[in-house]
Amino acid sequence: MTAADATRNPQPAGLRGLWHGLAGRLTRLVPHDALALVNRVAIAAIFFMSGRTKVEGWLTVTDSAYSLFRDEYRLPLVPVEIAANAAAWAEHLFPLLLVLGLFTRLSALALLGMTLVIQVFVYPDAWPTHLSWAGLLLYLVGRGAGTLSLDRLFRIR
Numbered sequence: 001m002t003a004a005d006a007t008r009n010p011q012p013a014g015l016r017g018l019w020h021g022l023a024g025r026l027t028r029l030v031p032h033d034a035l036a037l038v039n040r041v042a043i044a045a046i047f048f049m050s051g052r053t054k055v056e057g058w059l060t061v062t063d064s065a066y067s068l069f070r071d072e073y074r075l076p077l078v079p080v081e082i083a084a085n086a087a088a089w090a091e092h093l094f095p096l097l098l099v100l101g102l103f104t105r106l107s108a109l110a111l112l113g114m115t116l117v118i119q120v121f122v123y124p125d126a127w128p129t130h131l132s133w134a135g136l137l138l139y140l141v142g143r144g145a146g147t148l149s150l151d152r153l154f155r156i157r
Helices: 003-008 014-029 032-052 063-073 080-100 104-122 124-143
Strands: none
Touching: 032 080, 032 104, 032 124, 063 080, 063 104, 080 104, 104 124
16 A cells, blocks of 8 residues: 555544454455345335235235224225225335345335335334434345346346
8 A cells, every 4th residue: 555545544543443344354255145135025025925814815905904994094085995905005015026126116105105105104103213223224226136036137226
């Protein structure tokens, strides 16, 4: 390392220097591609499993799902039938796209919108859970799917 390199990129001394070295190794050990894949699968599982509770067979919305939307969720402005069907489809489609890494940012934005609706209108006291979902989704919106994705294969940002 030359003197010019040292002034541009000085290494901290002592404990701080040790920490910076460890942080650099951790950054290389846990790259964006691994984080993105784990985030995609984790949040997809949450929403997909929720979607499965609303349907029979592949995508036939159950009477209990309609009752849930009518009696517990009580969303304003959206008829029960539309809300239940839209949620069931969204909770199947967007998680599938996330696992594939296809249209990742769009899918994450859609699920983030769902999360906000759930937080504001359905379960406002469940903010710690919804905040963790939002964190996973915002990472994907901001950074994308990573190299282990169809987005990368098809050069979709």
